[in-house]
Amino acid sequence: MKKWFQAGDPWVWLIASAVSLCLIAVIGLVLFIASKGLVYFWPSDLYEFKVENNQSKIHTVIGEIYDKKMVPALQLREAGYEIPKNMEKVQQILVKTGNREFVDLDFRWLIETQIKSQKKVPELIVLTRVTNGNFYGYPLYFEINGKRTEFNSLDDLNVLIDRATTLNNKALSLQKSEISSINYQIESIRLKQRSLEIKQTLTTVKKVDFKNKTNALKEKIVSFEQQLFEFNHLADRDYFFVKDMRGEVVRLSVANILKAQQPNKMDVIQKSIGWFKGVYEFVSSDPREANTEGGVFPAIFGTVFMVLLMAVIVTPLGVVTAIYLHEYAPKNMVTKMIRISVINLSGVPSIVYGVFGLGFFVYILGGSIDSLFYPEVAPGSMFGSPGVLWSALTLAILTLPVVIVSTEEGLSRIPMSLRQSSLALGATKFETLWRIVIPMASPAIMTGLILAVARAAGEVAPLMLVGVVKLAPSLPLDMNFPYIHLERKFMHLGFHIFDVGFQSPNVEAARPLVYATSFLLITVIIGLNLAAIHVRNKLRRKFKDLEI
Structure with a gap:
């Protein structure tokens, strides 16, 4: 027994048991949420x-x-x-x-x-x-274009629902694409005119030209609005009569029905x-009824878009910082203090990063951008208000220590002999870093990125201050130039869970949506991590022969 303890076998079994219990707890939690x-x-x-x-x-x-x-x-x-x-x-x-x-x-x-x-x-x-x-009751009959028709089967109702849904989708598409695009163009013309007024370069000819363009666009909107009203009128043609639990006959518009089931x-x-x-x-x-009904597509899109943008920002910053600290910075007290500060940044509460992002990125940096490049938007703001760009930057700073530490560990694993061999063959230090050191350290860089994505995707507190909202009217990506709108607010799965679970007026209806959205957020995080792990494994196989 003494030899068994001295050999360290009990600690191996203890650690293995602890890891197994953690895995069982995590899997059990995920299955419970699912x-x-x-x-x-x-x-x-x-x-x-x-x-x-x-x-x-x-x-x-x-x-x-x-x-x-x-x-x-x-x-x-x-x-x-x-x-x-x-x-x-x-x-x-x-x-x-x-x-x-x-x-x-x-x-x-x-x-x-x-x-x-x-x-x-x-x-x-x-x-x-x-x-x-939802509406529950006994189906009775239809009123199709003013004529009464008896209810025979659910297929008859589904035909009417499909017709109304098609018309509603056409109206929604018209409103989100053509009408929204024209409104965006009108606003762009107004801002151009305002910019020339501020610069005092607005001539009568340009003013008349702006007015003519605006009137032409408004005429297009009128024609599209007529089509919109026509679609809505056609969709609201049919009605369905149901007897509810009170015994009353209720008239329901088929245009308001999304799905019918028995x-x-x-x-x-x-x-x-x-x-x-x-x-x-x-x-x-899209969500409906104060987020207690419908779907979560805008929240999924906002979460993935923000995380990918954060990854694009934090990866080069973290890698460059780690390379400087490991390859160029002298080994003195200042460098040690910088490393200690980087490590300590990992323990700062996330809400502090949110306050910093709101104060520095939104008010100082965003406000300065608006005053220098977009003075015509005043008293409104373009970048001087919370948006997806500032959210990505805030989370990039939050996860920067993880990428720096992981990259430095990867750089330290690369033998010094490889660097010396490259320099002996006539390569410069930059060429050695670019062609040998960084590619070999790429698996460690991907490990840091995986940890950064895992943390950033689940953060909510800082995002509440720098860009996330309960319901975003439009996505950060659309067909209006410049197509990617980094200044817009966005929806996030984590904040959606908080809003539905704790701010909903209908607690019982919201409870299953909280579990469903939580499971979806876990799935999104796992999907992003699996994609990064796949890339890391390919890089590891590529440079396996050079590792020690």
Whole structure:
């Protein structure tokens, strides 16, 4: 036993056990988040409950079961509910009832003792809408172009939904492309005119030319707006009538319906197809209803775009700094202090970087750029307000120590004999660095980049100060010159999780979206890291023979 301890085997087993426990904990956490989030997209069965309230009146509740829990009977008795004395615990069922415009809450708790009947009715339908969330009820009939048509099957409704969706997409595309582009051109002309006015070089001829161009663009907008109104009018042609749980017949515009399902009639294969469609819609569509409905595509795009921009900025800065410290800087007290400062920067709270980015990048640097190059935007701002560029720069400074330390470690692993051999053959020091040292240190550089991306993608606190917003009206990338707009604000998956989880007015509806978005953020980070790891492994194989 003594020899076994002296050989160090217990410590090997201890470390291996600790690593295994960490892996199991991480995998378990990811699976837990995935199970809580991905189940949100599964078409749930609909139930019709007959519930008796405290006044002994029976009313109908239609919805899908969201959660169940056991609560002490004493707690319910104190809340005023009549619970049999022989019961110690009572089951509560959380039901999503939707129909937000007709009921106070689209979620309600039902007590087991008040439920007189519970059944799955095949005819029940769930309608996913653009506004006011889901609608549950019994389908009755259509009103197509003013004519009443009986409801026969879900296919009839899907035909009308597809027609309205196509028209709505055309209207949205017209608004986001042609009309938005013309408005952008009008604003550009206004800024050019304002710039000439500031420089006092605006002539009457140029003023008339600007006015003519603006009027021509406004005429185009009028024609496009007429098409927009026509699309909206055609989309709002048909109506669908449904009987809700109150027994009232409700008239719903088909243009406001995104999807219709009768989950009680669906088998496992049909529900699986519906699940995949739901996941696709989640990652490809825009958010709705204060981010509690819809998708997260702008947040995905903003996260990836900002991280890639940060990587482009931090990599050359970190590599150049590491090369100078390791290859050129003298080995004295100043260099030691710089290294200590770089290492200590890794422990600075991220919110401090956010305050620094807001004060230096946004107000000082951005404000100076506006005053020097864009005085015509005053009293507004171009770069003097939070945007994706300042967010990327702030996170680049935050992750810079990681890249510097990793690159220096890679440089220190390269034998001095290789440098001396290159210099002996007549190469300059720069050529030696560029052609031998940096390529061989590239795996270490990629390791630092991987760590930087992993941290930057999950940071939220500094971004709240320097560019991220709850809902961005447009992406940082579009078809308007210069096509990449680094001054714009953007959405981020991390901030989306914070907003939905803690700022949402509808907590129950937001909870599964928090899990789904969290799992998506983990997936994005893993995807970015796997891409960097693939590049690093290729570089390692390429320079494997030269490593020690």
